[in-house]
Amino acid sequence: MNDDLTFDPRGPVLLVGGYGTVGAELARLAAPHWPLLLAGRTVERGQRLAQETGARLVRWDLGDPKPFREAVRAVVTVVNDPDDRVLRAAVRGQVPYVDVARWTARMQRAATVAALLRPTAPVLLSSAWMGGVASLSAAALAEDLGGADTVEVAIRWDLKDRAGADSVEFMDRFGLDFEVVQGGRRHTIMPLSDTRTVRIGAVPTKVTRFDTPEQFTLPLTLGTTTATTRIGFSSASSTSALLVAKRLGFFRWGRGERFTPARRALLYAPGEGGTAQLRVDVSHRGRTLTATVTDPAGQAHLTALGGLLALQRVLGADGAPAPTGVVFPEQTPIPTKVAEQFATYGVTMDTTSARAADEALHTAGRAA
Template identity: 50%
Template sequence: MVLAGGYGVVGAEVARMLRARHPSLPLVLAGRTPARGEALASEVGASLQTMDLSGPSPLDFSARAVVTLVNDPTDRLLRACLQAGIPFVDITRWTARVQQALALAAVEPPRAPVVFASGWMGGLVPLVGAALARELGGASVIETAILYDLADRAGEDSIEFMDRLHVGFEVTEEGQRRVVEPLTGARRVELAGRPRRVVRLDTPEQLTLPLVLGARTVSTRIGFTDESATLAFQALQGLGLFHLLRGERFRSLRRALLRGSGKGGRAVVHVEVSSPGGTRAATLVDARGQAHLTATGATLALERALGLDGDAPPRGVAFPEQTPSPERALAALRSLGVELEIHPGADVERRAA
């Protein structure tokens, strides 16, 4: 089992989780500087491998499966796995890159399961949406609100999404596709005990949930624990500054914008599904932070790809919300230490900010 980026912030959580759940699974942690992963490798009993996804030549290797925990900007790893028939999981792609991956999978049809789990938190948001829709017998509206703790740990590779904060993206509203600007559409949603300002963010479940569940409106919004950060990000976007801050020259400045204490924080996500049959909501809280919560999504996606979840592995490409057993996935989430509360949803305060 090759974990590309396996000794990064998210990768380390995935390695520990896989070792705890599958003690005899061989693990390989891959990256450009494997010496950085030595302590983790000896902790979880993994081996280390040098791999550079930004290199020029095609990758050539074999593995039981690959989990991509670092951006694969030119699809080198995806292409290698498609060509070699290796089961593949990716949690890193923003929507345009999911679309790029789907185009590649049309050109190189997969011979092994491929799970694109890049929805928020390694695909947990769409997975939970599917579980709520199953309870309700359908989904017409799916709305997600994220509380991002600025004290949380996030690695260098996570800042790539900052390069998207000036780019409009398509969403589905009342069955119609329309383009919205990031960090707009402010609302107040009750999160972690008080109303928080949340604003729109480009995430892949806004592409896949309408397709998989037939939802007519899907939205994802994010707010920061320090509301002044949400407002500051909105102001920067409104002034067009994210556009100016693109590129390598401003990498450290972009990093500084996102950098909190990095000591660790709580991840909180609220998913609400409405259908003609009613409304259900789920609140996920992970006291170990966003990297741990993302790792639970990645772990469940890998178990899905390999059929370790009790269902037959998918044929070709699948998204997490296509699991045949979403309720079992919720039980697995709880067993991985995620607090999950399901409630009627109507009691949630949600109003324009």
């Protein structure tokens, strides 16, 4: 297998998985700025989107050994690339590369593969939560504070929202322990542990630990001594059911393929659309700032926005020079512009002190 991506500064942007749930949102966001080439396994699925965006369609099945050859200005991977096939082709062809679809272990491997290949074009691994949105938010708060000793991310998963299969595969790892940095030391922890209730926007939400890439990268990039991500559902009963399943050991004894349908039924029941929300708390030298990021267009749109901002970054189209080598989203050279970048696409980033946010939570609790 010898895929051949070559760099053409006047060519299209290649979206691998470009007509899936997130890929379609990214295509719509990117179409006004660049010509697009949408790649996937089943070209017929992309016909309507191609007509809407003016994109060209091409078949690239990452499980098919048939070589793929195109000249492009950049590539964004919006689906799992289990054998690093797209990454290797992009680095060999000196094509700027973005990935928004990897869970932590695969992102770690991708960073290693890319480093060994010594890329001359940017490689932005932007699969932190929602295409790097959580990391960008942390970088913006860290800039205001002058640093980031601790970063805590709390996610509210709206059960009414649309979700792609890759999003659920990302979450379908609740049976696997993972490593985090707490208090400057590395610890292995269990998923669905350390549960607490936090206020995310206007709603108190029960959230619990799970594995995300920013917990690995933030200590390396921002010097964070504690990095924590928790997730909870918009329905408290659904979060409670997840925790009960964990206590019963379901995610341990039910890991294999035989139980995949049962696990997916617990995690994957996409609706017609909802609101994506997350809260980021950053502390430095005794001060804490909190940001609540809200996208009324939902998590697919928010992830696509992360992908769009990453694409702008590797092309140097965001007002700053393009990076070199392997980078992560929180390494943005323009963290002061993050809220403005979000707002351009209908996403709000409301910043306050942690004390104000927590006082609001206590007030809501007393009122209830």
